[in-house]
Amino acid sequence: MSTKEQVTDLFTKTVDDWAKFYDDPAPRTLTAQNFVSRRRFAIQMIEARLEKGSKILDVGCGTGHLAAELAKRGYDTWGTDLSTGMIDYARANYNADRYQVADIEKIPFPDNMFDGIVCLGVMEYLASDGPALDEMRRVLRPGGYAVITTPSSICPFFYIDRSIINLRFGLIRPVMGAVRRVVGGKLSDASPYPKVQHRRYRKGNWEKLLKSHGLELDDWVCHAWGCYGVERFFPQGGLCRASDKFARNGAVNWLASDQLVRVRAVK
Ligand SMILES: C[S@@+](CC[C@H](N)C(=O)[O-])C[C@H]1O[C@@H](n2cnc3c(N)ncnc32)[C@H](O)[C@@H]1O
Structure with a gap:
């Protein structure tokens, strides 16, 4: 990891x-469409269960846009993130008092403080799920709701992506390396960003794990069709938007890559 x-x-x-x-x-x-869609689903899932004025924490809030949007819609919101750069951005652009640097495994708020939590795109970067789930449940009031996203491990597009990556690293990269040596290092394929690993989740196991941490499944959707490996050649925003229409259709939503659960804190 x-x-x-x-x-x-x-x-x-x-x-x-x-x-x-x-x-x-x-x-x-x-x-980009995946992020826009999942944010919309998360807002819908919160609005379906929690009335305006409810206290909501966005853990791993990134730039703070979702906490700010929920605040605009009448919720009382806070955001935390491990990245100082993200929190600096959120504090400069939204309500500075409501954002702070913190690890999801050590949430700096008292027990039972929140009616709701949103946690989008964070779990997959952690070494394990237990400490973060326990912390989210701890700060939720009994009967409070959390909306949590994870990448699905059974999405066939993921396996196509993996094949594309293997091809790139196994075949295309050595060829590019040879070309680069010939032209004197003038070509570079180095990404400016550090590479990090993501974990993936199978629906049934994920549901069991949530339950074992006192978080009972209340809703589940799965969206985002397309291959990230070719998005630079074939923009697939439209395909991803099409999948949104099937996000609750059990016959086909297992094809998608991004799953959102809404869970209820049982205490
Ligand atoms: C994929 S981004 C998503 C950001 C935001 N939730 C969104 O949907 O736009 C993941 C975020 O999780 C944060 N993060 C990763 N590990 C974390 C941890 N252990 N505790 C808190 N935040 C973490 C990262 O700094 C990053 O801002």
Whole structure:
């Protein structure tokens, strides 16, 4: 697994990219559309269960856009994130008093403080799930709700992506390396960003794990069709948007890559 320092380094270097992801409601790329869609599903899941004025914590809040959007919709919101760069951005652009640097495994709020939690795109970067789930449950009031996203491990697009990556590293990279040596190192394929690992989740196991940590499944959707490995050649924002229509359709939503659960804290 990647260390917390590597994960923080990645997100601190990509604050500006994250700030832009949510600007366009119908982006061309799969990556940006996935984030826009999952944010919309998360807001719907919160609004379906929690009334305005409820206290909501966004853990791993990134640039703070979701806590700010929920605040605009009448919720009382806070945000925490491990990356100082992300929190600096959130404090500069939204309510400075409501954002702070903190690890999801040590949430700096008292027991039972929140009616709701949103946690989008964070679990997969952690070494394990237990400490974060226990912390989220601890700060939720009894009967409070958390909306948590994880990447699905059974999405076939993921396996196509893996094949593309294997091809790139196994075949195309050595060829590019040879070309680079011939042209005197003038070509570079080095990514400016640190590489970090993501864990993936199988629905049944994930549900059992949540339950074992006192978080009972209340809703589940799965969206985002497309291959990240080719998005630079074939923008797939439209395909991802199409999958949103099937996010609750059990016959086909297992094809998608991003799953959201809404769970209820049982205490
Ligand atoms: C993929 S980004 C998602 C950001 C935001 N939730 C969103 O949907 O735009 C993941 C975020 O989780 C944060 N993060 C990663 N590990 C964390 C940890 N242990 N505690 C708190 N935040 C963490 C990162 O710094 C990053 O801002």
